[in-house]
Amino acid sequence: MQDDPFPAAERILSEIETVFKKDPKLKEFDIVPVTVNHNKSPVLHVEHCLGLESWCVRHVYCYTYRRLMDARHLRNRREDPALLARLLSGALLLNPDVTTFWNMRRELLQASRLDMQGELHFTAVLLSRKPKCAEAFAHRKWVVKRLLLADADKDELLEKELQVSQYAADRYPNNYHAWSHRMWCLTHLASFASAPLLKEWSSSEAWVSSHVSDHSGLQYRQFLLNHLLELKQFVSDDVTEKARKSILQFLSCSWSEDTIDTVQSALIKAVGLIASELLLNTDLILRFAGHEALWCHRRYLLMSFKKFLTSRRADMNGIGGCRCSKVSAIRNRCAEKSSEGVSALNKDKPSNHMNVDGVPLEKDQKLSSEELAALDRYLCNLQGAMIWHEVKLISNCRPDELHQQRLAKQHHKWLSHVLKLDIPAVTCHN
Template sequence: MQEDVFPAAEKILSDIENVLKKDPNLVSFEIIPAEDNKNKSPVFHDENSLGLASWSVQPLFSYAYNRLLDLRQNKHRREDSGTVSKWLLGVLLLNPDISTFWNMKRELVKSGRLDPMQELGFASIVLYYKSKCFEAFAYRRWLVKFILMESTHSVNVDSILRNEFKVAAMAADRYANNCHAWSHREYALGLFETLAPEDLNPLLQTEWEESSNWCNRHVSDYSGFAYRQFLLKKLLLYRRNREEGAPSPERVAKSRELVFKFAKAGTRGCNDVFLLFDGSSDQVLDLMHDSENEKRVSDYEQCLINLSYWAEECMLNEDLIISFPGHEALWCHRRFLAYSLLALQTSYKKYSYYKSENFDPCQGIRPRIEINRSRTVDSASVSKGLLELAFRNHNHDVIALAKKSGNHQHSLAEKFIKYLKFIDLEL
């Protein structure tokens, strides 16, 4: 059979197109191992799932690919947009890594010949089959932006963006270390922050809980922890708008309890520990960061809530390292938490709240080194806040257990110790 000659190609492509139109709730696509059967269609559709018999894949792809390539190279040739759409459907469903054909789809969407909402559905089917396809994610981002910014469709921003979180979660579940899926999730959250800032905080809470559950089930997948780091920065830097009311006493009490649960490891010999129970939010924060700055106009209750996320993540990370020894992703995540501690201390001492500039890797480590070098006393006598003391004691316990858990875990602990020395954070 010649590569561009396949008599049944148009019929098969039409069958696939009809399934996509008939079933808007289609969720999956798979290649089904099957021998050639001339009396039966290679297209299968059952329970919101689409399948294609394996014998038809190569000739169908070659047919559609050669037709599209010929069309692309012959600029004077005119072809019906419906036919071009079918060819694109066949090619991209089977091999979605060809950016030229996604660009042809963009042209059809912009000219009004393809429905962008239906294209979102098609892209999700592609990502079910090829879950780490960068081109498919890039097309989805373009579609979302087109629908929200340029399309004449009446759309619900919340519904559109929350669907992107679902698609990203599906792709991350189907392909390990899927950085493209988590990057897409970050993009969706960024759009949500821009277009619906009033609903950002509830979304951050939801994402924080869902990503925690996901990472607990995938302790070797650093991509998920990288997304947790992205969320943690958002939560640490979150500042309430004027329209938002004060946090409830229950919420503040829960945050204080989380911070105390983490910090009690550093309270040995501390004379002001009673402030953790009876002190105001600003007194607790000053004790945590060893800060004696003059009070500035700052939302200390919100700052305490923000800090509780860091404390919660440290305790979760410690539990995972102990429960699942030998996973480098967990130790790399702990490095981020160590670096974040320096950023938190530097920022709070300077502004009485957390500011994004101190999370810049080029600035976050340097201030701590300069502070220590400017002192006339040795590092052993430098006063430290409860936050740093507690983190040091937690690290001591984790590392001691790691050294008893085998050579690999011991090696990971040694690398972590070297990192702590590099950022000038005592063990």
Template sequence: MAESKEEVDVLVQRVVKDISSAFKRHPNIDEIGLIQCPEARYNRSPIVLVENKLGVESWCIKFLLPYVHNKLLLYRQRKHWLDREALVDITCTLLLLNPDFTTAWNVRKELLQCGALNPERDLYLSKLALTKFPKSPETWIHRRWVLQHILDQFSSVAQTTEQPVESEHPDAERTLLLSNHLNRLIHQEMKVCSDAACRYPSNYNAWSHRIWVLQHMAKGNIKVFHDELSSVHPWVSMHVSDHSGFHYRQFLLKELITELSRSSSSASTIFGSSQHWTSTVPSSSHLANGERSLAYSPSGERFATVLQLFYQETELCSDLIETFPGHETLWSHRRHVYYLWHQWTQDQHPCGDGRESELNLLGTNDPGDTRPTCAIHEGNVDRQRHVSVPMEVDGVSLPDCDSKRLRRGILLPNHLTLQNEHIFVNSILDSCCNPEQKNFALAYKKWLDTVISAQS
């Protein structure tokens, strides 16, 4: 093994070149990692590439990392000159080993601004770094900077384009291409965030980045937000203790309610077709259990769509609480959902007073009943029913065996009222033997009595 400084320099220079060559020969590398190897046993490169997975033998890290680190610091201190290609290679190697080194990301920002580096290439590098360090805050920060740089480029192009999209003008075609590119970027970011969240539990940085992407790249696009709400449904169902995922659903739900409450567009914005997005919601006017779809409600479509969102989220909470007892995250999420519902009903004032509205969901009224929802007889509130419809994930019903597993006799309320929440909690307390589940149910019941009752 090399011992002198000259031999070490020769070794690490070769390793840096091997890493750069690996990316040039195999542009589809999708994961990086360390190979535990205490010492070099063979006279070969420590860089291993197998099936698009790039590995670095651990014995060379103690030589490689200080070398590239010192090289970059000397460059920043203007004590050593490096050309652009060398800077790209050194920063790439350094960030794959230590992605929280801010100086390296700043150097790449400068290279990107002067046109020496492609933004897509930087997104690719940060994506690889996240496969090994999925919670790296500096990597997520730099990724947002690159995305904002791309958005600024889009904005400058849009300002110079006046022609409509349907026109055959070259500027219109360019605008359409940019729009498609933006859609691909959004899908790509959702995939990167999802992979990072799976690699590291409670990855707040990944979910915060996902929120940022929607706020800056899909603001006001109700269809995108609704698709996201559906796409994370399976994920939260398999990670019932990860609060970050449920916090993301709370953000989506709140944004959808806000947009639907102030938007003049109809519910077809969500359920209908879009120019760049394909709807996954069935177009039938009836659901699987014969209930009428809210998208075709004879009264206000936006109002009915909000009701459906609340109903589906409450149904998800009920399923998961019963199937996976003893998880505080599920009860916390239900509390937030019901609080949003409570605040929304008070803001709507459908009955002209501050009382909690007895709003009927998903066609539980007689289809021929044209009375206002608030005029429903109070006795209807107490009626309960077993919901036998399989839970839908992205529009696909689960098999019967999963349906039986997810539904074990819990009564789902027809109305999101305080009384029905008490009925749900009491059914949990009566049927559950898990002590933690009982404690969470009692805490939720106390919250309903002290907070919601006081505000009603």
């Protein structure tokens, strides 16, 4: 890079450094479009927001880049760490995509020339301007790992990281890096505990409902669902009640007589989570027509639903089995409700050597005929309800919404070719 002498660069960098030191609540940084130098400081600090007038950006960046590259090439001649930190702050705020500068900053952190908590604050401010910066999120992960080695409070770190990733996701749509960072935090800071997973499940529902085109936010929802289904036990009985209501609502399409009182809570909660998400997804698809992200999310939910029910039946069935006694009833009820008819899936009757939660019983324990029949009806009705809801959703798509119609037809093909459901052509209604 060519020399670009700018005597005011050091003063500007010092002012930026001073703002960070004096304002621990600093939350934003941005470039202010001012093309003329009015012979005053281009550094603006108002209401915990930092700004830099655009006329000086090129000059400051060229100055910091040249000085930092010189320092990097001449490592045997040590630069003042305080000067390096000031230059790196200015350079990264203006262009955070240079990996070399982040490596130099890590070297200062390892030498205890910079504070770890202060570094989290710096990167949070930086992300306000560049919310999709992969290098910044990678740097935060590195800092968090160092803090964990120093026995920092995991809960406090988790709260901060979730706030930062949420802010970045709000500032930039489909922010894959922000949502990936959020997943990483739950993995390393929460260890997939049920309480934080359920809290995130609840809070993310409102977010995805107001960002219906955000694939990354919906992918985060899938991440949460996947790990919630793997939990053997949930933290609160409130979840059981909500799950029970979701299942009854899901089954109310045609099985008002069905009860789930004999089914144990773990199965109720797991199925209830998927059922509630399918009902939410149906509502969003019909309210916000033409958003492909919602249809893609639905396919994941249906795959998860089918996989969960199939694995549950396989665990209880053992070797061999017979067809479900409710197959004919499901065919008839689905045909009556949709006026189109659907074909049901093959359904195996569960073995009486498993309990209603799919856990092997003791050698001297067996399910009673009543429990076996209840579980049989429950699993069959869930699969039948899944088919019925897909027919109803496609039929409720408005014919005047052309893009929505295209997505519905694609979904119909997917149901036939991927889930192997023999669903006939469905007529759309107004």
